[in-house]
Amino acid sequence: MRDALRPEAPFPAAARTALADATLRANLRRATSTIRRRRDQVVGEVEDWDRLRAQAAAIKDHTLRHLDRYLAQLEAAVAERGGQVHWARDAAEARDVVADLVVGAGARRVLKVKSLTTEEIGLNDVLAERGVEAVESDLAELIVQLGGDRPSHIVVPAIHKNRFEIRDLFARAMGLPDLAPEPTALAEAARLYLRERFLAMTVGISGANFLVADTGAVAVVESEGNGRMCLTLPHTLITVAGIDKVVPTFEDLGVFLRLLARSATGERMNPYTTVFSGVVPGDGPQAFHLVLVDNGRTRALADPLGRTALRCIRCAACLNVCPVYERVGGHAYGSVYPGPIGAVLTPQLRPDDEHARTLPYASTLCGACADVCPVGIPIPRLLVHLRSVAVRADEASGRLGARLAPERLMLRALGRAFAQPRQFERLQALARVMRPLGGRQGRRLPGLGGWTRSRALPTAPRRSFRRWWREEHR
């Protein structure tokens, strides 16, 4: 089964394919500029925004440092309230646990509310193998599912499609040849398509935005009401969540609820948030299972800087401001987590993956992501850190090609030269000899194609600073 955290190609190759798609770039530009404008407006309303973000970061850092304690507390609180907690070390174990629960409940069809974690573990594929149909209820997930597509954004999975593409898809899949390409008409079509399915379903599967240790509460943030349908109407509910989703107290939840919607969709608050704990007699599902998933998160936790990426609350604000994401879209990252946060999460969740190691380079290091992050993840620092991790891993692999790569040899030689004045001056002399090569773009140097294809080689000055100094201060 395909691992949703392992890109099928290195980022530069995937990006080239994506850049060739003019419709995609137009769709992304329109959508990301809309959402950026809305976010800026509602974030600007909150006077103490920076204090709020610092608070959220501090809560997350504390939680992550004592994650074992909070997960145990969460487990006990859920059990006390009639729920059952399951644990999964990796994706395969997680999807088996969920599939066993679904089959055990006798369901042939399950209702799903948008969940990145279930995408991450490849749940729908294993359900299909076991004869269970998974019905995606989020409008964007429905668009993705009906189109046999993959999500390309954390919050708006079908951001890469415009209204005309969605109209054509719905017209075909729902048998509505006269459907108008208007968002209102398309939303209405989805409502009618899903309505009967909502009312008849016995098992629901959801993700979680937050888990609250002291109350066993699960928070699911959504807009359409499909989440409430899924969390309320079925008899059995299975929630799948990463171990990084926990916060200590119910009071802490208030801090994150104040940050999330403004950062994610540019609304003061999303239309619906469901917060429930265990099984409430006579109200909603009467059987509740919570599946806690590691799947690489503990590896990220081991890295003191890397673990800051686990603060992430999946708002996708960093995607919407990223000049790289805006041009290539989510699919180019090849992971269920795209954009800047994906570029720092994916290689940590899959450190052995060669393609994932190319993701930290998918950035100009402009820093816009860090400015908007509601939990203050230092994404640019992480990108640089993970580049060095990638280089070291490459070196440690012992491959001859890796050791003799021109870039590495050049940097090693530079390192030596910079340490000794004599060598340094010799290098400057060499640069002066090479002056005729400089100044123009498109002169590729052998073995340094990646560096010289899009950059002009700088022209060395006729006289170096050191020589000028010596001559002036004789």
Place this chain on the structure above:
Amino acid sequence: MSVDAKGRSGKARDEVLARIRAALSAAAPVPPPPPLPPPPAPPDLLERFARRVADYRARVTRAAGEVEVARAIAACLGREGGGRYAVPPSLPSSWLKAPAGTEFVVDRGLGPSDLARLAGSVTGCALAVAETGTIVLDGGPGQGRRAMTLVPDHLVCVVFERQIVADMPQAAAALADAMRTGPRALTWISGPSATSDIELNRVEGVHGPRRLDVVLVAGGPEDAGGRGEGRAPQPPPPSGPD
């Protein structure tokens, strides 16, 4: 759950916790941050809440006191053309004066298909949040089950001035004690159901109620009197009017 599955999950639990401890073995303790001081209360919670609710294209109907609630609810129902409305068993009967063409159906476990045939539902709330125009239902008296306020297309919700808090952290703090006592389900509602999934255009009305009416009542519920005029319902009347 089978013995095998239980054994597998138990092993997984121990291993995940062991991995966490190993990952953090060299990390210094990180204390929890002290809670943020509450921001100064905005001068008029009621007006701010009303404005923010209206921004979501929900309709706000004012009532000068609890005696006017029945009239305000009837007006909301009348505007929608009446029909059958679900109400929780514990809704104060003084709120319910059905105008012509309207009937109230007490929800004693109506199934999803029964609910789908109704025109709407009427409910109280646990508290409301001024900054975001959010209403919180907690399943307490006057509110009923979650399905009742979800499936029918029109929701009428009664909010008392004294139930309004300033922001999300204050709302969470007010609800925390009740959450710590046992299983509970909260629904936080900010406007009618909506989506922004198509080109980031907001469309109101998808799967949840497509129309939201808020009856905003000055003061507090009559039987919750004596709380004083203080503007800090901490905790708020957790169960709404009864």
